[in-house]
Amino acid sequence: MTEYLVEISGVRKEDHPRAFTRFDVNHIVHGRGVSEKAVADAIELSDTKYCSVAATVRPTAEIVTSFEIINVP
Numbered sequence: 001m002t003e004y005l006v007e008i009s010g011v012r013k014e015d016h017p018r019a020f021t022r023f024d025v026n027h028i029v030h031g032r033g034v035s036e037k038a039v040a041d042a043i044e045l046s047d048t049k050y051c052s053v054a055a056t057v058r059p060t061a062e063i064v065t066s067f068e069i070i071n072v073p
Helices: 036-050 052-057
Strands: 003-012 020-031 062-071
Touching: 020 036, 036 052, 036 062
Parallel strands: 020 062
Antiparallel strands: 003 020
């Protein structure tokens, strides 16, 4: 892996205090020979077991996770 980025966007309620109702989290991995299964497994563990932020917001906001692998020469 040569680079790892996370892009996050959110959707908020119209009325105040405009709480977040949804987060879209996209993991972007740049590298050579990166295993799709390894990336998916790592994200799943982070999302469901290790991420305290996800555990905190999940009761009030939907979290949608995706990833993309960009192969570099």
